[in-house]
Amino acid sequence: MSNQYSHEKIIQLRKKRSAADRRFKTYGLIATLMGMAILFFLLFTIFSKGYSSFQKSVIELEVSYDQETLKITSDSTYEEQVKAKFFRVKKNAIAKALPDLSKKDIKLIKKMFSINVDKEIKEYFLNNPNILNTTQKIFVTAHSDVDQLLKGNARRNIEEKKRKLNDRQLEFFDEFVSSGRLKTKFNNFFFKNADSRHPELAGIAGSFVGSLFTLMTVFLLAFPIGIGASIYLEEFAPKNKFTELIEVNIANLAAVPSIVFGLLGLGILLNVFGFPRSTPLVGGTVLALMTLPTIIIACRASLKAVPPSIKEGALAMGASKMQAVFHHQVPLALPGTLTGTIIGLAQALGETAPLIMIGMIAFIPNIPTGFTEPSAALPVQIYLWVESSERGFQEKTAAAIMMILIFLFLMNALAVFLRSKFERKW
Amino acid sequence: MFYWSLIIIVLGIYSAYIFGKSRIKSNAKQLDIKTVSLPTYYAQYMMVWCLLPALIVYFGWIIFENQIIQNLVLANFDFELNPTLNPGLLIAEIKNVASNISFAEGKAIEILNAAEHYSSLKFTSTVAFYLSVLIFMILGVMIASRKLQPTFRAQKSIENYIKYFLFFCSTVAVLTTVGIVFSLLFESLRFFSEVSIFEFLFGTKWYPYIPIREGQSGSQGSFGAIPIFAGTFLIMIVAMSVATPIGLFTAIYLSEYASPKIRSIVKPLLEILAGVPTIVYGFFAFVTVAPFVKTFGQSLGIDASPTSALAAGLVMGIMIIPFISSLSDDVINSVPQSLREGSLGVGANKAETIKKVILPAALPGIVGAFLLGVSRAIGETMIVVVAAGTAPNLTANPFENVTTVTVQIVIALIGDQEFDDPRTLSAFALGLVLFVITLILNIFALRIVKKYRERYE
Numbered sequence: 117m118s119n120q121y122s123h124e125k126i127i128q129l130r131k132k133r134s135a136a137d138r139r140f141k142t143y144g145l146i147a148t149l150m151g152m153a154i155l156f157f158l159l160f161t162i163f164s165k166g167y168s169s170f171q172k173s174v175i176e177l178e179v180s181y182d183q184e185t186l187k188i189t190s191d192s193t194y195e196e197q198v199k200a201k202f203f204r205v206k207k208n209a210i211a212k213a214l215p216d217l218s219k220k221d222i223k224l225i226k227k228m229f230s231i232n233v234d235k236e237i238k239e240y241f242l243n244n245p246n247i248l249n250t251t252q253k254i255f256v257t258a259h260s261d262v263d264q265l266l267k268g269n270a271r272r273n274i275e276e277k278k279r280k281l282n283d284r285q286l287e288f289f290d291e292f293v294s295s296g297r298l299k300t301k302f303n304n305f306f307f308k309n310a311d312s313r314h315p316e317l318a319g320i321a322g323s324f325v326g327s328l329f330t331l332m333t334v335f336l337l338a339f340p341i342g343i344g345a346s347i348y349l350e351e352f353a354p355k356n357k358f359t360e361l362i363e364v365n366i367a368n369l370a371a372v373p374s375i376v377f378g379l380l381g382l383g384i385l386l387n388v389f390g391f392p393r394s395t396p397l398v399g400g401t402v403l404a405l406m407t408l409p410t411i412i413i414a415c416r417a418s419l420k421a422v423p424p425s426i427k428e429g430a431l432a433m434g435a436s437k438m439q440a441v442f443h444h445q446v447p448l449a450l451p452g453t454l455t456g457t458i459i460g461l462a463q464a465l466g467e468t469a470p471l472i473m474i475g476m477i478a479f480i481p482n483i484p485t486g487f488t489e490p491s492a493a494l495p496v497q498i499y500l501w502v503e504s505s506e507r508g509f510q511e512k513t514a515a516a517i518m519m520i521l522i523f524l525f526l527m528n529a530l531a532v533f534l535r536s537k538f539e540r541k542w
Numbered sequence: 543m544f545y546w547s548l549i550i551i552v553l554g555i556y557s558a559y560i561f562g563k564s565r566i567k568s569n570a571k572q573l574d575i576k577t578v579s580l581p582t583y584y585a586q587y588m589m590v591w592c593l594l595p596a597l598i599v600y601f602g603w604i605i606f607e608n609q610i611i612q613n614l615v616l617a618n619f620d621f622e623l624n625p626t627l628n629p630g631l632l633i634a635e636i637k638n639v640a641s642n643i644s645f646a647e648g649k650a651i652e653i654l655n656a657a658e659h660y661s662s663l664k665f666t667s668t669v670a671f672y673l674s675v676l677i678f679m680i681l682g683v684m685i686a687s688r689k690l691q692p693t694f695r696a697q698k699s700i701e702n703y704i705k706y707f708l709f710f711c712s713t714v715a716v717l718t719t720v721g722i723v724f725s726l727l728f729e730s731l732r733f734f735s736e737v738s739i740f741e742f743l744f745g746t747k748w749y750p751y752i753p754i755r756e757g758q759s760g761s762q763g764s765f766g767a768i769p770i771f772a773g774t775f776l777i778m779i780v781a782m783s784v785a786t787p788i789g790l791f792t793a794i795y796l797s798e799y800a801s802p803k804i805r806s807i808v809k810p811l812l813e814i815l816a817g818v819p820t821i822v823y824g825f826f827a828f829v830t831v832a833p834f835v836k837t838f839g840q841s842l843g844i845d846a847s848p849t850s851a852l853a854a855g856l857v858m859g860i861m862i863i864p865f866i867s868s869l870s871d872d873v874i875n876s877v878p879q880s881l882r883e884g885s886l887g888v889g890a891n892k893a894e895t896i897k898k899v900i901l902p903a904a905l906p907g908i909v910g911a912f913l914l915g916v917s918r919a920i921g922e923t924m925i926v927v928v929a930a931g932t933a934p935n936l937t938a939n940p941f942e943n944v945t946t947v948t949v950q951i952v953i954a955l956i957g958d959q960e961f962d963d964p965r966t967l968s969a970f971a972l973g974l975v976l977f978v979i980t981l982i983l984n985i986f987a988l989r990i991v992k993k994y995r996e997r998y999e
Contacts (some may be wrong), residue, residue: 374919
């Protein structure tokens, strides 16, 4: 009979089947490893592109602070010193940056310095006013093109026209490097400056503070409303159509694309209610509405986890339902609700599209000081720098991403810490 | 106005609290009876009655102040006589002059007068605001203080107020949805009054520029969204064909094969991948994947665009992997153990059990996860804004440059917004389409998942 298997056939079939089993397992393993590999590749790309941004290139200049050029005297007041002609000092210093420079060379070499050099020369003087009439060796910030070349991000062995620095400037560059006058040091600008048109001066302080204000707004709005909503739905809501509508609504709102929330902010908050544009107040409100479902779902889970016996005990002692909930159930659920809120905030921190919609994409060169001031936010700053054609911004982008990832990591670590420290198993 | 009014309101409710507490105590002492509720509840009652009127005034002002002042200022201009005047631009100019942003010199005398009028109205409004906040707070406290009798059940009414507040909190989600629908519909209707809805849904040419002058040749605006929908679809297909196999196999491996130790390492790593902001994926696509796709295309002899659908789709697929894998993982784990054991018991090996028993049983849940992934891919913005193109292109070639719904929304709203220009309004029409499609996908997916859960519970 044909459907009768011989012994060998059965062994063969079993071999085939176990080979298929092993293959299947290998596919799973490969898929998992691919996911991991992609994650590490992503992180590696960002770190390898971004770490150089924590360094900036500086060039040593011999600056002679003589009083004729500055037009001040040793007994000038501070105000007069502030207004002294530092740009002339800078001009002289740059003209003598290298020996034997022609007029054309000076023009070229000037482009190798940041526009911030006047300020640095001035600050150095204001910090040590007794250096009048002396010559000082100061390291001043180099232009982004020099910086990129020194860090190896820009190539030099390509056609002159395609390079930012021409052949003559490369000669200067080599002279600076060989005499040890061009070096890198810690880039403080990246941490204390706001955005700038010049890559070597641009920093994340402005967008970081903007993000902080935005997240504070999100927290102040979403935390109370989220807890309130989850208490209502868990404890007080009657079982009727409207409650069901609310529940379905929350579930669906969680999956609405974030850009739609941006349109809500633009159409309602800005155009109808007249909120101030580009401010953390509007951005925070939109993000709060967006993260609300996440927070409500987490809060409800942690309220549910508190055993009913605790509430019932309070009720038996004569507490009203409100007292039983607010004095006993909510405090016990608080760590869980906080964890959920932090996770919601982490989600809000990385969100970009809604903030673009409400105009937090404007170029803001100063650090915001309030909720109703136009400001940038970290992810939007990243977007602005990605879109920038200037090469120097690419490492800034990667470095800003590193910062945002570090903050996300810290927030999640805090959530995990809160959960493990305060969560009780009943 | 923002900070000062906040301070005034906080001080107001604090004094209402103190006042309420001392008043009820002295009232009770006079009558020599005990209060029904604890004195704090009476004080809280006063707080509520101080806060509510203040909030009403506050929000009333926020909503109506600008509108009323603008209308009063613009009332002096005759728009019928002067049809070239644009009220929006005019009010912006007046505001700028009033706040010294733009120089007053060289402006028309009407504008200067209007700016002065505007400033004086603004000042009057601010003074009136503070006065009315104070008056309303005092009025509220005065009315409520008549109830400060020891026999008044303050606790009960406070608890009712709290309940109303909690109810309000839970309706915020509903109000948000209503707000979304309202804003999208309202602006979309304005858009469709200028562009026919059939042209929008079935037209194949997207050229969102309306001629500035009448009869300007060669630049007739055209709003056919088919190329945009096609681009979105193409990128979604690429993304899902990356995310579905990898995500699903990861879920199978983690739930069926991996030891608890591997699970405890891989799951948090996948969570990290899920928590990476999408703009970071956009950067990754832009600096790493897109150049790679370009050289890959060249090695195949295909001229790939630097912003190809493939690059954006691949990275979007990576973004969706953890989403698919964690949802499918939950679904596979909730397949009853008895099914597994039954299959293994009749001699099937693990792969056969998974393929013939577990996956069919989990299929509805996996389809739900897939649909949620699709809805994510369609609504994803930052990856495509950075890594996909901006020009509409009706093509099925993933090496070419396509654009998506979300990219067009961002482009339409990123520059100067003028809400009487169909270009700006088109963003809301596209947003409406996006919202409706993702909503349908979500409702459908959630229903499937729910049905599936019920089956095994």
